[in-house]
Amino acid sequence: MSAIIQVKNVSKSYWRNSLEIPVLHDLSLDVEEGEFLALMGPSGSGKTTLLNLIAGIDRPSRGELNVAGTDIAKLNESGLAKWRSASVGFVFQFYNLIPVLTAYENVELPLLLTKLSKAERKKHVETTLSIVGLGDRMHHYPKQLSGGQEQRVAIARAIVTDPVILVADEPTGDLDKVSAQEILTLMERLNKEFKKTIVMVTHDPHAAGKASRLLHLEKGDLV
């Protein structure tokens, strides 16, 4: 297996006025293709920051970041946006669905950036919603869905473009036990059946137990 994510000596700091706040220190990490990696650690340890860097929605202060064959630290904003749309799917803790769009339309959103025809988009969306078990909820709005269902729509939106990597930031953090289990089962299935590389941040040891590898972060270092 080859490393699909290569993090080399990456550091990240934030600035508050003139005060530098270091978050990640000279961190290195490889994630193999098809791996399901869980990142755990206390609040402020830098796990979400690391996830954001891998997903290309934030930039490292120093170091190299090669994800899915691209040195993403060198891409400009426009290039990074294109790369994200093709290579990475995102699952957020609070789902972040667009409330005025139906489940179908939310899942269709990333496909609007592709050259697929309307019929092709329809096929992709319906297939993906069926995979997450929401084939019968396509035309429901987010407010008409339960938390677990919303998260499944968010997962469908994340995988509809068939990205190689799926990143999830506490995907079960806002769900009850039953819904959380459903989401974890779905993610396991995406990893095993659809061979998606998954990087998941979680506080939940049970969720982390579903991953094939678990890493702990503390004060910006892997421990």
Added chain:
Amino acid sequence: MKIFKLIFKNAMRHKLRTTLTIVGISIAVIAFGLLRTVVTIWDSAVDAAGADRLVTRQAVSFIFPLPLSYKAKIESVPGVKIVGGAVWFGGTYKDKNNFFARSAAEDNFFELYPEFLISQSDYEKYMKERNGCILGKSTAEQYKLKVGDIVVIDGDIFPGRWEFVVSAIYQPRNKNTDATQMIFHFDYLNERIKQETPIRGDQVFWYIVKIDNPNNSAKISEQIDALFKNSTAETKTETEKAFTQGFVAASGAIISAMNFMSYAIIGIIMLVLANTMVMSARERTREYAVFKTLGFSAFHLTGLILGESLLISGIGAGIGISLLYPIVAGFEQAIPKGFFPFFFIEPITVVLAAGSAILIGFLAAVFPIHKALNTKIVDGFRFVG
């Protein structure tokens, strides 16, 4: 789903807010259109003045008369083609509210004003009737007067009962040609005045001077005024446009205020829409972060925000302009008849209203677009609205 559908859904997210914004824009467009209509009508009355016509009047004021003997001297100035005297008659037709311009003019009046269309046969008929008068089409229609009817005017500047026969009705050549005037023979007025108050006889209030070349208007005006320098009735000659402007000068401050107000309304529309757009964009900070995360570019986000702003301003402008026509028609019915010689929406008013709405749609979106594009994705997700 197309992007336009998303724009529409976003615009309708807060139906009450969007509806109120659209209503606000519509009302502002109507107010703008109405004010601009009044202003442009006023201006077009001035613009309708002939470029090849000068007006010679008493230097002090046009309410003071000039001797009839000046006519021959003015005619002698090189470049002058036709000269005709005219007198503002005033008076009341049945009721004081029945206002329309009434003037006594020399018989070459229709040569001086070719935009007042009258047939040769009608003109000949007018010439044969000593107390004949010619009415503008609008006045004739308004007071249901036809050829042969008697018009009785109760004189004020020239006291007494004055009886006229409608000899003809003239048609306006252009949309902005005054079709409300009443013209009658200067000789009819002059003969009676000479009998009743001889001292006021053989006098006109102004001369209309047709010249061969509008480019020579300044030179000819100087030459005319030089003829009467140091006389008991010095003259002031100016272009008809300047004369008309002077005639409405008393209303100038009101027109300026209306002009200012019409543009102030544009500013108000912008604030209303900008407020809506800023609130919408602020509420959607997290959503914009989601769009960016999914790979939507600055171009797409600009399109979403600008599209929503233009959609709201466009609907508001569309409703406002659609309602402007019946409202202007209603306004025309409500104002005293003859107050404006004509009253219609100039195409430029519609262009200005629509253009302003589009411009405002753009401007109102500038700040939200700037904010959306410059907020980092990670900051967008941390935003708590």
